[in-house]
Amino acid sequence: MTRTLDVPAPAPELATAYFGAELAFEVDPDDLVRDLEAGHTDGYVIVETRAPEAFAQARIPGAVNLPYCDLTAESTKHLDRDVVYVCYCESTNCNAATKGALKLAQLGFRVKRLSGGITSWIAAGYPVEGAAEATPAPGIRCAC
Known part of the structure; x- marks a missing residue:
């Protein structure tokens, strides 16, 4: 048996449920960028869940800053409960998006997480807003 198949692949029904x-x-x-470029922005809000300094450095165009550590019933009472909040942070090395999505979900909001965070976004060559616009290598870091 090969390493690839040491653990058998699941039945199609299980794979369908999992994926x-x-x-x-x-x-x-x-x-996400395809939606933004096509103007398909209804139904979701892009949320940067790191600190304001990180948001000022580089952010996805149209994103709002809701630092995960500040999310409470009081701080989110103005948010629309009929949309999905797409949370992102620095990268897979940072869990601010996960913490933000968890807090928002606990407060009754529907959420998704952006895979790879702003680092993957920039690596793919997608546009950013903020101070990093003028810097070819923005030096993105967690800043949680």
């Missing part, structure tokens, strides 16, 4: 659930929780940068 369907994974896509329910995450969106990738390519899908």
